Amino acid sequence: DIQMTQSPSSLSASVGDRVTITCRASQSISSYLNWYQQKPGKAPKLLIYAASSLQGGVASRFSGSGSGTDFTLTISSLQPEDFATYYCQQSYSTPHTFGQGTNLEIK
């Protein structure tokens, strides 16, 4: 299985901050990397697919980059509704493993 490691595991930030979350794959996954946002008690929501493609309806302050083994999710200016848990997932080879999550909290 390909292991996905996110950092940090938790993060405190303020409204208006620029935030970056990192995801590293245990082997190259080309650009087969997706980012999801999950709020408490809710299903995950797709934000970014194929490393850098913004899902329809997702705010443009979210962006993704990277290829190979190292990827980032950036939120350019945090909004109150962005405080949630974020997961990366590789869809390069099955099982399409998820990272352990990054909990983004209000400072």
Place this chain on the structure above:
Amino acid sequence: QITLKESGPTLVKPTQTLTLTCTFSGFSLSTSAVGVGWIRQPPGKALEWLAVTYWGDDKRYSPSLKSRLTITKDTSKNQVVLTMTNMDPVDTATYYCAHLGYGDLSVFDIWGQGTLVTVSS
């Protein structure tokens, strides 16, 4: 508009078999490049990929659970069924089904609301 909804028991006993049904609308599993997958999440923990079925006969399973999982589809009913044998308390989790979009990118672009399954005697 694509929607998915999970259904099944909320409580199962250890050693029992869990059967979950994902009923969907807005797409057909007869259409190429389409799939449905199952993902679970124990309380307070991360997401875990379980299994997927695609428009053809292709099915994939998590290697760590493969001996216990079966995924089937009923195209006429727009349903995908996941069975998990020999349930254990560690299998307590919210189980989600999701639509696989964007062709071979295999992205979970639309998710069901999830169903919490508790394993306890």
